[in-house]
Amino acid sequence: MSDLLSSLLQDARVWQGHKHRKTTQPAEPTGYQVLDNQLGGLGWPRGALSECLLDALGIGELHLVLPLMQRLSEQGKTVFWLNPPHTPYAPALAREGVNLDHLVVINTDDQGDFLWTLENCLRSPVTGLVLAWPGKLASRDIRRLQLASEAGGNVCVLFRSRRQADQNSPAALRLELVPGDHQDLKVNIIKRRGSWPGQRCSLALGHRADITTQDSSRVVQGPWPRSQG
């Protein structure tokens, strides 16, 4: 081994994979044991950004954060929804046991307002969770949000398009969400702070539409005209 390399190793300036120890960053359990295991037994990182990359809504992306939302709203922490693409449906949330009193939905007109609002929410001690649907985000903006998130110590989940999976991002956790064949959600970890990425798991989320079995016997009749299909 060259002198240069050994001196670098002695100074501990090179991170070595095999000496990896479990990180003890603050985190909130996701509520899904399978996913928690893949995330080093921790869950959603607190005081850092998380990104969920997905193509279409309705694949169970809200159910991924629902256990956390339930828990935080029950603790009296405020959950912010920033620029949601559709209306979060109150009766469904109430049914899932989310305390609606602690939910605040914010819609902003432009990107400047969006970033300002998100930063303010992240820095506040009352915030438990921020769900945000940003449009395009510059890398500089994400870094700034990351700093705000560190100051506040709460969970922030950004929902972005899967096209941004290749883009570099300072977020601490990046998950790619793909719908499975049986109403499940395949989670592909693209990036995770303090460990190797690449873990995959699948969460059964059929219960979100009361689908228990694979057969569709509960449908009275498939009403779709076959001719059109």
Added chain:
Amino acid sequence: MLWLYLHFPHLLLDHIHRNQPSTGALAIVDGAGHTVVQACPNARDFGIEAGMRLKTALGLAPELSIMRTEARQEAWLLEDQARWLYRYAAHITLSPPDGIWAEVSSLQKLYGGLPSIWQTVEQALAERKLTAWVAIGHTPQAAQLLARAGKGECTADKHHILASVGSLPLPAAGFDEKSCTRLQRLGLNTLAEVFALPPTELARRLSPELLAMVQKIQGTRPDPKAPWQPPHSFRQKADFIHEVEHTEGLLFSLQRILSELEEDLCWRQQDTDTLLLILQHRHQQATRLRIRTTGPEHRAEMFLKLIRLKLDHPPLSAPVTGLILAVKRFTGREAPLGRDLLGETEDLDEAWHTLISRLQARLGEQSLKRLAARADHRPECAWSANNPGKPGKLRPQASVTLPRRPLWLLKAPRPLAQPPETWHSGPERISGGWWDGQRVHRDYYIAQLPGGELAWVFRDVQGGWFIHGWFG
């Protein structure tokens, strides 16, 4: 009874000087803009005096700043002074346009003697950078005359006061011009000589009104003064000699007004949640800004932060010539709850109010919503959005009985473009709304689309298929 009289020789000038850090020569002109009403010391150095024509004044000092007065402005200013004086004295009477009486004999015990009352008032005047001539008299009229002449002394001795009043020259007595001339023609020069005349002769030869006035000064005729009640609102105005183009320029006087508001609220033991800020422009309609906090608030710094947000975004549309801050809504103050004795734990309640107020100030109130479920069968009517208020302690009952619904509801149903892959459950027939004209008659299904999404689709009466929600 003892009366204290405050005479404000140039209230308008004081008012303007409080709102700008420093000014050059300044003159106040009357509404028509012809005559100088008040001139500041700098202007007087140039030889400008009250009563001078504006043209002459401008000839003497071309750099002179000019401020036009409104008729109501002086009355408002006087009321402002009465408002703070009311904290020290209970019985106050206004003497427009430039004086205030305060009854002080009942206060002697509270303050521990006349000298300390005098001192308190002087100190309050100095804090507010006001010029006022103070005098004490055994009658309201005597106090007023002494104050206007600038001969006020801190004494309760009736004879001494009468002697001081008596030494005043006749023109300073405030008699009407005709009586004054007649008295002077009689060879009288001071008030003491008028006092010496027999009352019946005075009434017969001059006028009964004059006698009444003399007797009121002396104290032999009652002169009741109706007590003034402070209005239940707050209103402060600041005028700028030079137009203010940037927000920073407004903050100087806003800060002062807000700290006066804070003091006022502290005295009342009240809070407020709405401020009205009116910015006046020269050629444009005034900008009215409503600043709302989500919770009761009284601290100037909190208001200032919100106002700063409001002013920065959007920026000022035109230069500002004056601003008015008004508060009409007051709420009783509540003791803060849930805070430990030493104040070590963070007050989350307050942090919540601060955050929501900040967001509302910048984004507008309608941008923030709190969701609630409503008892209605129609999906689009089964929820409502309200302004976020502080979450109550009351827990909503567990809603296990609610039917299965998607977490996303589309703002408007979207036509189903491609046939679903799998049908999971349905139909659930929802029919209602005949009572308010928004008729809904649909069969809902849960279906999986080719992309893998679970959608809430329905077929309406016409047989069209629509997506109404996503099972997120």
